[in-house]
Amino acid sequence: MAYPLKNLTYKQAKQALAKFGLNVLPEAESKNILLIFFYQFKGPFIYVLLAAAILSFFLEQHINAFFILVVLFINAIIGTVQEFSAEKAATALKKMVPSYANVIRGDKPIKIDSKTVVPGDLLQLAPGDKVPADMILVRSHSLKIDESMLTGESVPVDKIQAEEKHNFDKNVAADNSINNSNQPLVDKQQACYAGTVVLNGRGSGYVFATGVDTEIGKISQSIESEQTKPPLLVRIEDFTLKITYTILILIALIFLITLVRGDDLGHVFLLGVALAVSAIPEGLPAAITVALAIGMRRMAKVQVIIRNLLAVEALGSCTYIASDKTGTLTVNEMTIQKVVLADGIAYEVTGEGLDLHGEVIPSQEINNNQNVKGELGLLVHAGLLANESFLEKTSEGWQGQGDMVDVAFLVLAAKFDIDYQDTRVRCKELAQIPYESENAFCASINHFQDKTVLFVKGSVETLATMCTFNDGVNLKKLEQQVDQLASNGYRVLGVAYKELTTIPNNIENELAGLSFIGMVGMIDPLRNDVISAVESCKEASIKVAMITGDHPKTAMALARQSGIATSDMLAVTGEQIAHAFAKGKAAFSDCVHSTRVFARISPHQKKQIIEQIMHDGEFVAVTGDGVNDAPALNHAHVGVAMGLRGTDVARESADIILTDDHFASIVDGITQGRIVYNNIRKVIFLLISTGAAEILLVLFSLLFGTPLPLFPLQLLWLNLVTNGIQDVALAFEPAEGNELSQPARSPNERIFNRLMIERIVVNAIVMGCLAFTLFKWQIDSGIAEQEARNMTLLLMVLFENVHVLNSRSEKLSIFKQYFFGNKFLLFGMLAAQSIHIGAMYTPGIRELLQLSPVSLNQWLNLLAIALVLIVVDEFHKLISHRKCNQ
Numbered sequence: 001m002a003y004p005l006k007n008l009t010y011k012q013a014k015q016a017l018a019k020f021g022l023n024v025l026p027e028a029e030s031k032n033i034l035l036i037f038f039y040q041f042k043g044p045f046i047y048v049l050l051a052a053a054i055l056s057f058f059l060e061q062h063i064n065a066f067f068i069l070v071v072l073f074i075n076a077i078i079g080t081v082q083e084f085s086a087e088k089a090a091t092a093l094k095k096m097v098p099s100y101a102n103v104i105r106g107d108k109p110i111k112i113d114s115k116t117v118v119p120g121d122l123l124q125l126a127p128g129d130k131v132p133a134d135m136i137l138v139r140s141h142s143l144k145i146d147e148s149m150l151t152g153e154s155v156p157v158d159k160i161q162a163e164e165k166h167n168f169d170k171n172v173a174a175d176n177s178i179n180n181s182n183q184p185l186v187d188k189q190q191a192c193y194a195g196t197v198v199l200n201g202r203g204s205g206y207v208f209a210t211g212v213d214t215e216i217g218k219i220s221q222s223i224e225s226e227q228t229k230p231p232l233l234v235r236i237e238d239f240t241l242k243i244t245y246t247i248l249i250l251i252a253l254i255f256l257i258t259l260v261r262g263d264d265l266g267h268v269f270l271l272g273v274a275l276a277v278s279a280i281p282e283g284l285p286a287a288i289t290v291a292l293a294i295g296m297r298r299m300a301k302v303q304v305i306i307r308n309l310l311a312v313e314a315l316g317s318c319t320y321i322a323s324d325k326t327g328t329l330t331v332n333e334m335t336i337q338k339v340v341l342a343d344g345i346a347y348e349v350t351g352e353g354l355d356l357h358g359e360v361i362p363s364q365e366i367n368n369n370q371n372v373k374g375e376l377g378l379l380v381h382a383g384l385l386a387n388e389s390f391l392e393k394t395s396e397g398w399q400g401q402g403d404m405v406d407v408a409f410l411v412l413a414a415k416f417d418i419d420y421q422d423t424r425v426r427c428k429e430l431a432q433i434p435y436e437s438e439n440a441f442c443a444s445i446n447h448f449q450d451k452t453v454l455f456v457k458g459s460v461e462t463l464a465t466m467c468t469f470n471d472g473v474n475l476k477k478l479e480q481q482v483d484q485l486a487s488n489g490y491r492v493l494g495v496a497y498k499e500l501t502t503i504p505n506n507i508e509n510e511l512a513g514l515s516f517i518g519m520v521g522m523i524d525p526l527r528n529d530v531i532s533a534v535e536s537c538k539e540a541s542i543k544v545a546m547i548t549g550d551h552p553k554t555a556m557a558l559a560r561q562s563g564i565a566t567s568d569m570l571a572v573t574g575e576q577i578a579h580a581f582a583k584g585k586a587a588f589s590d591c592v593h594s595t596r597v598f599a600r601i602s603p604h605q606k607k608q609i610i611e612q613i614m615h616d617g618e619f620v621a622v623t624g625d626g627v628n629d630a631p632a633l634n635h636a637h638v639g640v641a642m643g644l645r646g647t648d649v650a651r652e653s654a655d656i657i658l659t660d661d662h663f664a665s666i667v668d669g670i671t672q673g674r675i676v677y678n679n680i681r682k683v684i685f686l687l688i689s690t691g692a693a694e695i696l697l698v699l700f701s702l703l704f705g706t707p708l709p710l711f712p713l714q715l716l717w718l719n720l721v722t723n724g725i726q727d728v729a730l731a732f733e734p735a736e737g738n739e740l741s742q743p744a745r746s747p748n749e750r751i752f753n754r755l756m757i758e759r760i761v762v763n764a765i766v767m768g769c770l771a772f773t774l775f776k777w778q779i780d781s782g783i784a785e786q787e788a789r790n791m792t793l794l795l796m797v798l799f800e801n802v803h804v805l806n807s808r809s810e811k812l813s814i815f816k817q818y819f820f821g822n823k824f825l826l827f828g829m830l831a832a833q834s835i836h837i838g839a840m841y842t843p844g845i846r847e848l849l850q851l852s853p854v855s856l857n858q859w860l861n862l863l864a865i866a867l868v869l870i871v872v873d874e875f876h877k878l879i880s881h882r883k884c885n886q
Contacts, residue, residue, distance in 0.1 A: 006122070007103075007104040007105055007106070007107065007121075007122040008103075008105050008106075008118070008120055008121055008122070009105065009106050010105055010106050012120070013105055013116075013118055013120075013121065016118035016119060016120055016121075017116060017118050019118075020118055020119055020210055020211070021210075021211060022115045022116065022211065023114060023115050023116065023117045023118070023132060023133055023210035023211050024115045024211055025211065025212065025216070025217050026212060033080065033084055036080050036084055037076055037077070037080045040076035040080055041072070041076060046072065047244075049068055049072055050072070052068055052712070053065045053068040053069050053072070056068065063713070063848065067713045067716065067848060068712070068713075068716060074720060099113065099114040099115070099130070099132070099648065099651075100112065100113065100114060100648075101113075101114045101117050101121075101123060101129075101132040101133075102123065102124040102125075102126070102129070102401075103117065103121045103122060103123055103124065104122040104124065104204075105121070105122075108390065108392060109124065109390045109401050109402070110401060111401060114130075114132040117132045117133050117207060117210060118207065118210060119133075119207050119208060119209065119210055120206060120207060121133075121206070121207045122204060122205070122206055123135050123204065123205055123206075123207060124202070124203075124204050125143065125192065125198045125202060125203040125204070125205075126198060126202055126434070126647075127198050127199065127200055127201070127436065127647070128197075128198060128630075128646075128647025128648060128649045128650060129197070129198045129647060129648050129649075130195065130196070130197050130198075130648030130649065130652065131145070131192045131193060131194055131195065131196045131197070131198065132194060133194050133207045133209060133210045133211075133214060134191065134192070134193050134194055134207065134208055134209035134210075134213075134214045134215060135191065135192050135205040135206060135207045135208065136162050136190060136191050136192075136205050136206055136208060137159055137160070137161045137162055137190050137191070137192060137203050137204070137205040138161055138162060138204055138205050138206065139161055139202070139203060139204035139205070140159050140160055140161040140201070140202075140203045140204075141201050141202045141203070141432065141433075141434060142200055142201035142202075143158070143159040143160075143198070143200070143201035143202065143203040144156040144157065144158055144159070144198075144199045144200040144201055145157050145159055145192055145196050145197065145198060145199065146196060146197040146198075146199050147193065147196045150193055150195065150196060150215060150216065156199050156200070157189070158189070159189060159190070159192060159201075159203060160189055160190055161190065161203075161205075162190040192205060193214065193215045193216065194209075194210075194214040194215065194216050194217070195214075195216040197648065197649045197652075198649075200436070201434070202434045243281075254702065258702075281687035281688060281691050281719075287683045287687075287727045287728050287730075287731060288680055288683065288684075290728055290731050291676060291679050291680050291683060291730075291731035292312050292676065292680075294676070294679075294731050294732060295312040295672060295673070295675070295676030295679075296312060298672050298675070298676075299312070299668075299669050299672045299673075302665055302668035302669060302672060303643075303658055303659045303660040303662065303665040303668075304656055304657075304658060304659075304665055304666075304668065304669035304672070305643065305656065305657040305658075305659060306655070306656060307654065307655055307656065307657065311638060311655035311656050311673075312673060312676050314619075314637055314638050314655070314673070315621065315638055315656065315669050315670055315672075315673030316670060316672075316673030316674035316675075316676065316677045316744075316745070317619045317637075317673075317677075317744055317745055317746075318542060318619055318620070318621045318637070318638060318670050318673075318744060319541070319542055319543065319618045319619045319620075319744045320542065320543045320544075320545070320613055320618035320619065320620045320621070321537065321542060321543070321544045321545070321620075321621050321622075321623070321666060322545050322547050322606075322609070322610060322613070322620060322621070322622045322623070322632075322636070323544065323545070323546055323547070323623045323663055323666075324546070324547060324548055324623050324624060324625065324629070325546055325548040325550060325555065325558060326404075326524060326548070326550075327404075327625065327642060327644075327645050327661050328623050328625075328642065328658075328661060328662070328663050329526060329527065329530050329546065329558065329562060329663050330524040330525060330526055330527060330558070331524060331525055331526075331527055332404050332524060332645060332661070333352075333353045333354070333404060333524065333525075334404045334405050334407065334408035334491070334522045334523070334524050335349075335351070335352050335353055335408060335411070335522060335523055335524075336349050336408050336409070336411070336412045336520045336521070336522045337349050337490070337521060337522065337523055338485060338490060338520060338521030338522075339360065339376065339379065339412075339518060339519075339520050339521075340481050340485075340518055340519050340520075340521070341375050341376065341379065341517070341518035342375075342478070342515075342516045342517060342518050343375075344474075344477060344481070345362070345363075345364070346362075346363040346364070347360050347361060347362055347363060347376065348360075348361045348362075348363055349361075349412065349415060350415075351411075351415060354391075354397065354398040354399070354400060354407070354411060355398070355411075356398060356411060356414040356415065357415075358411075358415040359415060360376065360412075360415055360416055375517065375518070376416070376518075377416070377418075378497065378517055379495050379517045379518045379520075380409075380412060380413050380416045380418055381413075381418070381423065381427070381448065381455075382455040382456075382457060382495040382496075382497055382517055383409035383412060383413070383457060383495055383520070384409050384410055384412075384413045384418070384420045384423060384424070385423070385424070385427055385429070385444050385446050385448070385455050386432075386442050386443055386444040386455040386456060386457040386495070387406045387409055387410065387420075387442075387444075387457070388402050388403065388406055388434065388435070388442070389401060389402030389403055389404075389406035389407045389409075389410060390402055390410075391407060391410045391411070391414075391420070403435065404524075405491075405493065405522070408522050409457075409520075412520070426447075427446040427447055427448050428446060428447050429444055429445070429446050430445045430446060430447070430452070430503050431444070431445040431503065431504075431507055432444045432445070432507075433507050433508070435458075437549060437603065438602060438603065439458070439462075440458050440459045440461075440462045440549070441456055441457065441458025441459065441462050441463065442456070442457055442458065443455065443456045443457075443507055443511070445500065445503060445504075445507060451499050451500075452499070452500045452501070452502070452503060453497055453498070453499055453500065454497060454498045454499075454500055454507070454510055454514070455495065455496075455497050456495065456496045456497070456498075456511065456514060457493060457494070457495050458493065458494065459492075459493065459494065459551075460478070460479075460482050460492055460493070460494040460519055463494040463495075463496050463514070463516065464478075464494075464516075466496065466511050466512055466513075466514045467496050467513075467514045467515065467516040468513050468514070468515070469516065478516075478519075481519070482519065482551070483553055485519075485521040486550075486551040486552070486553035486554040486557070487553040487556075487557060488521075488557060489523060489554060489557035489558055489561070490521035490522060490523055490554060491521070491522050491523070491524065491550055491551070491554050492519055492520070492521055492522075492551055492554070493519060493520055493522070494516065494517075494518070494519040495517045495518060495519070495520075496514040496515060496516045496517055497514065497515055497517060498510060498513060498514045498515060526558060526561055526562055527662060527663065527664070529662065529663075529664040530562050530663050530664065531561075531562055531563055532664070533663055533664040533666075533667045534562050534563040534564055534663075535563060536667050536740050537667060537740075538563075539740050539741055540670070540739075540740040540741065540742070540743070540744065541743040541744055542670070542744060543596065543618070544564050544596065545564065545595075545596040545597070545598065546558070546559050546562075546564055546565075546596065546597050546598065547598045547601050547606050547609065548598070548599055548601065549599075549600060549601060549602075550599055550600070551599060551600070552571040552573055552597075552599035552600060553571075554599075555571055555597050555598075555599040556569075556570070556571045556597055556599075559571075559596065559597045564596050564597065565595075565596055565597050569595055569596065569597065570594075570595060570597075571595060571597040571598065571599045572591060572592075572594065572595045572597070572598050572599070573598075573599055573600045573601075574598075574599075574600040574601045574602055574605050575600070576591060577591065577592075577598070577601065577605050577608070577609065578605070580592075581608060585612075588608075588612055589612055589615075589616060592609055592612045592613060592616075593613075593616070603629065603631065603632070604631070606622075606624075606629070606631075606632045607631045607632045607635055610622055610632050610635060610636050611635065614635075614636070614637065619637050619638075619744065620636045620637050620638070621636060621637065621638040621639075621640055621666065621670075622635075622636035622638070622639055622640065623640045623641075623642070623658075623663075623666065624639070624640075624641060624642070624646070624650050624654075625641065625642040625645050625646040625647060625650050625661075629641075629650050629653075630649050630650055630652075630653040631653075633650060633653040633654045634653045638655050638656060639653055639654035639655050639656065640654055640655070640656045640657075640658060640666055641653065641654035641656070641657050641658070642657075642658055642661045643657045643658050643659040643660070643661065644659070644660065644661045645661060646661075656669065667740075670740075671735065671739050671740055674739040674740075674742070675733070675734070675735050675736075675739060677745070678733075678736070678739075678810075679730060679731050679732075679733045680731075680751075681751060681756065681810070682730045682733060682807045682808065682809075682810075683727050683730050683731060683807075684751060684756075685756055685759060685760065685807050685810075686726065686727055686730060686803065686804060686807040687727055688760055689759070689760045689763045689764050689767075689803065690764075690767070690799070690800055690803060691719075692760060692761075692764035692768070693763070693764045693765075693767035693768040693771070693796075693799070694710070694715055694718070694719075694768075694796070695764075695768075696764060696765070696767075696768025696769070696772070697709045697710060697768055697771055697772055697775075697792075698710075700768065700769075700772040701772070704772075704776065706775070706776055706779060707779070707785050709771065709772060709775040709788075709789065709792050710789055710792060710793055710796070711789065711850070713848065713849060714789065714793050714849055714850070717793075717836075717839075717849055718793065718796055718797065718800070725828040725831050725832050726800065726801075726804045726825070726828040726829065726832055728824075728828070729804075729822065729824040729825040729827070729828035730804065730807060730808070730822075730825065732822055732824040732825065733808060733821075733822050733825070734821050734822060736809055736812055736817070738812070755810060755880060756810070758876070758880075759810070759873070759876060762872060762873070762876050763803065763806065763869060763872070763873060766868065766869055766872050767796070767799045767803070767869060770795070770799075770865055770868065771792055771795055771796055771799070774791065774792055774795055774865070775788050775789070775791075775792045778791060778792075786850045786852075787852065789850060790840075790850065790851055790852050790854070791854070791858070791862065793836075793849075793851070794836065794854060794859070794862055795862045795865060795866060797832065797833065797836045798833075798862055798863055798865075798866035799866050799869060800832065801829045801832060801833055801866070802866045802867060802869050802870055803869055804825065804828070804829060805829075805870065806869065806870060806873040808822070808825070810877075811877060811880065811881065812877075813874055813877060813878075814870065814874070815874075839851055840852060840853045840854070841853060
């Protein structure tokens with residue numbers, strides 16, 4: 001016999017929380033800021049520059065060596081600040097991921113934050129839950145737990161409830177004094193452990209360990225985890241490695257050429273260092289990390305929590321959204337509006353949502369000889385007894401706990417003047433089958449009117465296979481009524497019963513010969529923002545599909561209302577999916593792409609549909625909330641879990657969590673994902689094109705036999721001003737406004753596509769040619785090399801200032817952008833220019849960089865030359881736009 005389910009009062013729970021602390025594992029220590037700083041000196045770019053500094057020192061170019069080290073030091077400080085800030089942002093976002101536990105407190109079931117679970121709490125487990133603490137079972141019904149994360153064994157573990165004969169003192173639990181020094185000695189089959197996942201069945205039990213005292217808590221103290229880098233960052237780092245190898249090969253070739261020509265070795269070395277400094281975009285990895293972190297924070301503001309940086313990049317590539325219906329497209333507030341008894345007599349139910357004020361009104365005149373009141377009462381009782389939900393009044397109004405379908409039956413009972421709590425006490429539950437989505441029904445055996453009665457609630461199709469219909473009930477007419485209700489957007493559920501002579505050992509054996517009582521039609525209206533969100537998806541060339549377990553006609557009614565389905569489109573059912581799958585891949589693909597509405601779909605069929613859509617070239621985002629959605633969420637390109645009603649296993653399987661469960665939030669997330677990806681491209685374009693221009697400067701000096709236009713120190717200064725300020729500012733670029741009017745990019749599209757390569761080449765040639773022309777003209781005019789370099793360096797700084805404006809958009813003219821849209825960028829431009837002009841007047845730095853002040857007239861002339869870059873880039877954008885429209 002199981003133990004009495006005593007539970008904590010709110011006061012006892014508060015005292016236990018103060019005694020034992022929060023139910024959390026110790027967080028991994030944040031990276032020490034000094035370690036982050038030293039980590040900045042790791043990487044191929046840095047190694048090349050360090051080698052240049054060491055060689056400079058041995059060649060007695062001490063100033064060069066010192067300045068290279070200073071620049072590396074400053075760059076490391078900037079990188080440290082960026083990485084530390086990004087890590088803090090990521091840590092803050094992790095804390096926003098919801099985690100809940102269902103407990104009984106004060107004799108009421110409530111949902112609480114998992115971290116407030118305390119020893120002695122009576123926990124309730126359902127499929128999809130992550131067990132929040134170590135507990136011993138006192139109730140178990142077909143409970144299966146995935147303990148692979150603890151044991152490594154992939155086979156689910158069957159759990160049984162503890163019995164009197166075991167060494168578990170029920171009084172310990174009842175007195176709420178369970179602690180680590182008084183842990184129950186039970187078989188592992190009777191205990192559930194924190195972090196494991198409920199796959200099937202139901203269970204209740206008492207918590208005996210929380211936080212670091214749990215099994216996973218002990219393990220976690222000896223384990224360190226390292227976050228995986230997102231593919232985008234891996235590709236960028238691979239790109240930087242290739243640049244490094246290219247630089248070394250180029251330097252080796254130039255060294256051989258100049259050595260054969262008999263040039264001075266010191267000059268050759270200086271040329272090589274200049275090339276290395278020009279080509280290396282030192283701040284690129286850090287700037288991209290910052291861009292991704294900014295994207296994560298922006299997504300959080302639109303209720304989209306990113307669980308890994310990959311999703312920031314991936315969400316913007318989405319071409320197909322496979323959404324479930326309830327709670328995502330709809331408000332998840334079920335209201336029973338129709339009741340139809342087995343003999344066809346119908347009722348209208350007034351009132352909406354959780355408002356208990358309403359009436360059950362006959363739709364037609366009723367013959368006094370009909371025992372309608374009794375039959376209707378039987379239906380209401382069946383609905384509230386085969387039910388796991390709870391309803392209570394709070395300061396904010398009535399609140400429901402549990403499945404909203406079950407809550408709707410409790411509201412119906414209140415409208416029928418039945419106190420469901422009193423009824424549950426009087427009609428004691430003797431056994432139950434909890435609701436499982438794959439079964440599509442739940443059952444309960446209760447003492448009812450001095451009899452033992454089995455009540456079953458579920459889909460009408462499922463119940464029809466369990467019922468025996470007498471001559472007074474027309475099955476065909478019932479099917480027509482189901483179709484009629486479903487066609488009007490109602491979700492239809494039936495209820496049935498059976499009188500028993502004894503309490504069976506196995507309820508499943510009694511699921512035949514039931515008497516059908518009737519059905520209800522409940523409505524869950526669309527969210528207000530769904531229609532506009534679906535329209536935005538269409539504008540962005542993103543297909544939207546609904547995959548649900550509901551009746552096909554219910555699904556079609558809501559799909560047409562939302563704009564997902566056209567008037568001539570038909571729903572594909574699970575039965576049709578199975579038939580097409582059996583025919584082969586071609587037939588299955590045709591079936592999947594013939595519609596945007598899938599109804600009566602089982603969990604494994606949902607995964608099959610997603611796999612086929614992905615196989616056919618779509619980049620798929622899938623929404624889900626249940627344990628059975630986990631395979632599809634895990635398999636999709638982007639898994640999106642519901643934060644409010646989603647199970648723990650669904651959230652763990654997903655890349656993204658919606659904190660408000662709104663479909664529109666997915667669309668907002670896609671918009672932000674596209675913004676992030678575009679901003680990363682802008683940063684890359686800015687750094688690579690300016691680096692390419694600097695390389696051209698060095699190569700032109702080699703080809704035309706002139707002195708170096710800029711010394712390595714000056715190139716390092718130039719890159720520091722650019723990389724340290726303006727590239728990071730680009731990561732803060734707001735939306736251009738046309739993100740959803742553009743088709744989704746191909747997932748296989750390279751960062752350096754044809755358009756970016758064209759722009760890099762054009763802008764690099766313009767900057768490199770104009771800067772070298774200015775330098776050579778000055779040298780040919782007899783101007784001293786130092787003064788010529790001073791003017792050339794200032795021109796390059798101005799080029800950077802102007803070019804960052806070109807970088808704000810690949811296609812949109814700068815004259816069509818809001819100039820003050822990115823205040824960080826304006827500050828970066830002013831800061832870069834001000835720092836350089838300030839260096840001209842600062843003793844020490846001025847001599848080190850060989851700078852000198854310029855007149856306002858000279859500065860304006862150089863600015864005029866720099867503005868040519870805007871003209872050229874605008875002309876290129878115009879030509880590219882015309883090509884796209886041809």
